[in-house]
Amino acid sequence: MADAGRHPDIKLHTMSEVVSVKGYVGNFEVKLVKRARYVLEKECTACGECAKVCPVVFPDEFNVGLSSRKAVYIPFPQAVPSSYLINMDECMGRGCSKCLDSCDKKCINFHASDEEITVKVGSIVVATGLEPYDPRPMDEYGYTRFENVVTSLEFERIVNAGGPTKGSLIRPKDRKRPKSVGFIQCVGSRSKRKGGEYCSNICCMNTIKGTLVLKEHYPDIEIKVFYIDIRAFGKGFEDLYNRSRSLGVQYLRGLPGSVEELPDGTMRVAVENIATGRIEFHDLEMLVLAIGMKPSSGTQKLQEMLGLQLTPDGFYLEAHPKLQPVDAATRGIFYAGCAEGPKDIKESVTQGSAAAARAIRLMHKGTISSEPITSEVIADHCKSCGICAEVCPYNAITVDVKKKTPAIVNTAACAGCGTCAAECKFGAIVMNHFTDEQIVSQINTLLAEKAQDKILTFACNWCSYAGADYAGVSRLQYPANVRIIRTMCSGRVDEKFIWHAFEKGAPVVLVSGCHIGDCHYIDANRWTEKRVEKIRRKMEKRGIRPERLQLEWISAAEGIRFAKVMEKMEELRRSVSAEEIAETLKILKEKSLKEKQGG
Amino acid sequence: MTEISIATKMSDTRQTARIGVYVCRCGLNIAKTVDCKKVAEDISGTDDVIVSKDITYACSEPGQMEIQEDILEHGLDRVVVASCSPRLHEPTFRRMMLKAGLNPYLLEMANLREQCSWVHIHEPEAATQKAEDLVKMSVARVRLLSPLTEQVLPMIKKTLVIGAGVAGIQAALDLADNGYEVFLVEKNPSVGGTMAQLDKTFPTMDCSI
Numbered sequence A: 001m002a003d004a005g006r007h008p009d010i011k012l013h014t015m016s017e018v019v020s021v022k023g024y025v026g027n028f029e030v031k032l033v034k035r036a037r038y039v040l041e042k043e044c045t046a047c048g049e050c051a052k053v054c055p056v057v058f059p060d061e062f063n064v065g066l067s068s069r070k071a072v073y074i075p076f077p078q079a080v081p082s083s084y085l086i087n088m089d090e091c092m093g094r095g096c097s098k099c100l101d102s103c104d105k106k107c108i109n110f111h112a113s114d115e116e117i118t119v120k121v122g123s124i125v126v127a128t129g130l131e132p133y134d135p136r137p138m139d140e141y142g143y144t145r146f147e148n149v150v151t152s153l154e155f156e157r158i159v160n161a162g163g164p165t166k167g168s169l170i171r172p173k174d175r176k177r178p179k180s181v182g183f184i185q186c187v188g189s190r191s192k193r194k195g196g197e198y199c200s201n202i203c204c205m206n207t208i209k210g211t212l213v214l215k216e217h218y219p220d221i222e223i224k225v226f227y228i229d230i231r232a233f234g235k236g237f238e239d240l241y242n243r244s245r246s247l248g249v250q251y252l253r254g255l256p257g258s259v260e261e262l263p264d265g266t267m268r269v270a271v272e273n274i275a276t277g278r279i280e281f282h283d284l285e286m287l288v289l290a291i292g293m294k295p296s297s298g299t300q301k302l303q304e305m306l307g308l309q310l311t312p313d314g315f316y317l318e319a320h321p322k323l324q325p326v327d328a329a330t331r332g333i334f335y336a337g338c339a340e341g342p343k344d345i346k347e348s349v350t351q352g353s354a355a356a357a358r359a360i361r362l363m364h365k366g367t368i369s370s371e372p373i374t375s376e377v378i379a380d381h382c383k384s385c386g387i388c389a390e391v392c393p394y395n396a397i398t399v400d401v402k403k404k405t406p407a408i409v410n411t412a413a414c415a416g417c418g419t420c421a422a423e424c425k426f427g428a429i430v431m432n433h434f435t436d437e438q439i440v441s442q443i444n445t446l447l448a449e450k451a452q453d454k455i456l457t458f459a460c461n462w463c464s465y466a467g468a469d470y471a472g473v474s475r476l477q478y479p480a481n482v483r484i485i486r487t488m489c490s491g492r493v494d495e496k497f498i499w500h501a502f503e504k505g506a507p508v509v510l511v512s513g514c515h516i517g518d519c520h521y522i523d524a525n526r527w528t529e530k531r532v533e534k535i536r537r538k539m540e541k542r543g544i545r546p547e548r549l550q551l552e553w554i555s556a557a558e559g560i561r562f563a564k565v566m567e568k569m570e571e572l573r574r575s576v577s578a579e580e581i582a583e584t585l586k587i588l589k590e591k592s593l594k595e596k597q598g599g
Numbered sequence B: 001m002t003e004i005s006i007a008t009k010m011s012d013t014r015q016t017a018r019i020g021v022y023v024c025r026c027g028l029n030i031a032k033t034v035d036c037k038k039v040a041e042d043i044s045g046t047d048d049v050i051v052s053k054d055i056t057y058a059c060s061e062p063g064q065m066e067i068q069e070d071i072l073e074h075g076l077d078r079v080v081v082a083s084c085s086p087r088l089h090e091p092t093f094r095r096m097m098l099k100a101g102l103n104p105y106l107l108e109m110a111n112l113r114e115q116c117s118w119v120h121i122h123e124p125e126a127a128t129q130k131a132e133d134l135v136k137m138s139v140a141r142v143r144l145l146s147p148l149t150e151q152v153l154p155m156i157k158k159t160l161v162i163g164a165g166v167a168g169i170q171a172a173l174d175l176a177d178n179g180y181e182v183f184l185v186e187k188n189p190s191v192g193g194t195m196a197q198l199d200k201t202f203p204t205m206d207c208s209i
């Protein structure tokens, strides 16, 4: 910990958060906001004179509220940087200034303000960690009602030698040492109803650790652990579990249904013991809830800023679950620790090293070659309407609408989604490697024979196409008349491709992409959504059944969903008769004739 | 061809193409369901297709050598590999193109494994028909591909690490010890994260900080 604060090549910014990210791999521009500390970090010697005189007392969040601190405080004795700070919301204000007078080094500054810092980097490691599960919704265990029910994190602080009780076990209600302690496992984990459906990985071992700590200090203490099954899968874990059992800790299979408090503060736990099949009551003087973990609270904000993807559980989705466990799908971004999923310290450290190695591998050459899949403007066709610049999620296009100068694409900033090409009404943008001509040729070929039998599907490279691959890897079966055209982003799917497909006799068309919020190109799929809605309205007006055009969001992890959507598309296709297709062709032919005559 | 206005560059006037098509059997992964030989034969009559054959493992060293030799011998300028997902092996075959002296973007892949043989295991005929369609689509597309060149951009040799728990600290130290400048950003007043709150930790049962 201290090394991170001392290293000459590490610039540490505490009390800081990322507020915006621009650019791309090799060249990210990141804006940070550093909140004011009101104590000069470098000057403060952590003597603590200021806190002695401060009159304001607040619960200490580091000790999960089990002790108190002042408005000027240090989070914990070994904190890095080793400096006090003032919480201005709690401070009595400048009128008091007792701390100011007490500081010999004069490092308190009430006039400090938040600072904005811009840094330029080539790569980013996301290591935002975990948030402990908040057990308040699990009211059956009485956490909000009974003081002697604590979380495992509160328990950590109670038995910690540096904690509020100096490591001696007491229960909160009467500060007496409990003679018996119960642990309830899987609180906020492995449940469809509350918390996450996943296993939090660390709570079984953390409870076993707790029982060993207790037995070491208080050999006579009675301990009961209520569990579904004990997950002691890591190296050396089974040994600890066996040691705990041999010391007399009782492991009872079954999660309690309810907890009651007896007049003397004892907790009465009602549980169906799975081994005996009977309802049992256990009286314990204190209860510890083995809380699971959730992704850190800012995850969604950061995910949107960096254009990353999340698993259904809310943790970051890696590029490949086996072969690229610390890479994000976005080049230049890596994950480490619990941000990627629940894990223990050893695994978090391993991933930290892995992420560093991956970042070094990317950066060491000093240059990076960019994919040439970018858009290009044909200046002669451009009418300077400005639409492309408006839709580009990367602000990669500049158009001077007033001066009527043609659009210019900054190819280094262009990520290649193709939204601009799809939105330009004047055919002035060529999307390299996914040109109109190339895609139209694929449509023509697939509809050349037996068009009425085919299901034309557009799938984006990152989510839906990957979801289709995942269906394959899982050997899921779906109708064999599906034909996929891959684009980088669903935003590339041009209105004219859809009309063209219907003109060529397509019974149905599916556009598929990443879920809203998960788009690999920030929010390009919002344009897809708008466009599909618009086309469907036009279909309705022209007397073509709008259902024949479908839009589905399918993620890379949703192989099952992909297969299901294909079954649904086949059902839909069967509902489209040869007459209906013939009628559509007639409508579209008349329309194009009229347009020609109209000029 | 169509009545729609399509965006095309003026410079896009191409001569006829010389296309090689390789239908990979992937051992039996594809060949068990798709009749690869038939697909290759049926494609061989298509315009501009000079070579069309099935191949055991296109991605293997001998497989790639065979394709490279054909490129030289028949003067091929575009290649269709019908095999597994491009998400898996597109980089492999792009490198192969480079080695054979062709622009890597004149390659097209048809996904006959993840999106065909594996998902229509019980319908060999329909799967073969689909494979043929997919290869034809790839041939149509490869004919129209343009060579592209990658841009070389500068790389800033610095890293931003967001979050200073054990994971972030470890990443920052490893990077810094290798001479890379690191910005370590932490929302709280101290580094350490969750671990700083723990006293003894499993499996070693010693102190965490």
Ligand SMILES: Cc1cc2nc3c(=O)[nH]c(=O)nc-3n(C[C@H](O)[C@H](O)[C@H](O)COP(=O)(O)OP(=O)(O)OC[C@H]3O[C@@H](n4cnc5c(N)ncnc54)[C@H](O)[C@@H]3O)c2cc1C
Binding pocket: A016, A017, A018, A127, A128, A129, A130, A131, A132, A152, A153, A156, A202, A206, A209, A292, A293, A296, A297, A298, A299, A302, A336, A337, A338, A339, A343, A344, A345, A346, A348, B162, B163, B164, B165, B166, B167, B168, B185, B186, B187, B188, B191, B192, B193, B194, B195, B198, B200, B201, B202, B203
């Ligand atoms: C009660 C409990 C007991 C445990 N006991 C053990 C044990 O005995 N042994 C063991 O191996 N593991 C144990 N663990 C697991 C261990 O705590 C984690 O594996 C480890 O802390 C994960 O490290 P991390 O760096 O990924 O995340 P964290 O430790 O959570 O650190 C993440 C850091 O990122 C910061 N951050 C978050 N979001 C942002 C943002 N947007 N911007 C800037 N900074 C941000 C946070 O403030 C935090 O400092 C326990 C966990 C719990 C909850």
Ligand code: SF4
Binding pocket: A185, A186, A187, A189, A190, A198, A199, A200, A201, A202, A203, A204, A205, A228, A229, A230, A231, A290, A292
């Ligand atoms: S580690 Fe144990 S207590 Fe935690 S969620 Fe998994 S099974 Fe439940």
Ligand code: SF4
Binding pocket: A377, A381, A382, A383, A384, A385, A386, A387, A388, A389, A399, A406, A407, A423, A424, A425, A426, A427, A428, A429
């Ligand atoms: S949308 Fe098309 S016409 Fe309008 S500014 Fe962009 S390139 Fe030019």
Ligand code: SF4
Binding pocket: A374, A375, A391, A392, A393, A394, A395, A396, A397, A409, A413, A414, A415, A416, A417, A418, A419, A420, A421
């Ligand atoms: S292709 Fe996408 S990223 Fe590139 S300029 Fe067009 S809209 Fe912007």
